[in-house]
Amino acid sequence: MSEAFTRIDGGALDLLIVGDHASAHVPGDIDLGIDAALLKEHVAIDIGVAEVSALLAAQLQCTAILGGVSRLVIDLNREEDAPGLLPVMSDGHAIPGNRDADLADRMRRFHHPYHHAVAALIDGMTAPFILSVHSFTPRLASDPGQARPWDIGILYNQDDRAARIAIPLLEAAGLKVGDQLPYSGQLLNATMNRHAEANGIPYLGVEMRQDLVGDAVGQRRFADIIGPVALACRSRLA
Template sequence: MSKLARIVGEPRFGGVMVVCDHGGRRVPEGLDLGIEEADMNQHIAYDIGVAEIAELMAEKPGTAAFIAEYSRLVVDLNRRADDPAAIPERSDGRAIPGNVDIDRAARLMEYHHPFHGELERQLEATPPALTVFLHSFTPRMATDDSERPWQCGVLYDHDDRGAMIAKRLLEEEGFLVGDQQPYSGAVYNATILRHAEEPGRPYLYLEVRQDLIDRADGQAEWAERLHRVCNRIAMELM
């Protein structure tokens, strides 16, 4: 696999592919974002916990994971290339000086376009029964300290089939599931549009609250849960 992403597990026709486009936190050698090193361990840099969950899920036969290597501060892969937020100059109130006055087209050409090209080729080569776009959200934003009570949230644009099955299954387990909360899949939808909705692939776009999955025990718990839920979704959508 290239420097842009890594595949964990063995992709299988009719299986489950977990995509973590915010799973990485690397910064390319020679690129100075102009922020503190400690910031690279915070939610502004990557989606905490999702790569570990995806790796654990990919230990199960029939499940694989496609995990971005680079931080969302280098390039946000879940934004359209023409969206200014694809290379953010600020994130949750913090300035990212290394993204100001740069050659945006060159950055996108090196990281954004090839990542999506690789993901598209993988999904076409081994079509999964379900593609899972896994994200996480911080319990509170620095720029808005409103509490986010949902343990997880389902997102979707036009195709809500996977989301509604997941919502039902997770609510049956006692979770408070946000429907298009804390984000909307009709807005933050670049990856699902290109790789799921437009080609007609069944999918689940899920956010898990980061304080539930920032440690190994929580990651293992959610990996087991999502493995069960995703296989149920795949079966119900057949």
């Protein structure tokens, strides 16, 4: 057990599911100074990711590793020197408890153990493939005029091998797919940059629309679509 991550052992397939923002947990000794209701919102957690990842781990018979704390405690999908690693504002919401927080302590407790665990799991695979699972809000409070009509986004930095395979397959499954939308993986891809692109490991980065995976029916639908697509990417890039 670790407070930094949850590991789901679904089977031995060389495919690792990674969910950086799957949890809204805030440890009892950390006071963010926010209304507890905010922990149910997109600023605190990627809604639906934990559930879809668990379904995928069972379906694909593979391992999943999910971040163990809210992105408001520490953002696991940020480089160690990146702005926003310890957020003091998020989509218009102040996080006053982080203003005087000990960044080094949070890195030791959460960021380092999480990334060390991801690396160890990948090292234990013969031919690894990574499925990075995130979700996005269809509407930003700080930019309500921004339209986000996609059902799913595919993100990548320099390595678009899996993206090129996945996008037409997801479209054929009936989803409206955003290529590098609602934001670009060239800007927000820290975990995959570190564990996949830096090591030449193929990966697929997906961003599901949160209102479509907010209940069990939607979560099952997306798992049933994403699973075969991830397997197709893996088999063609192995």
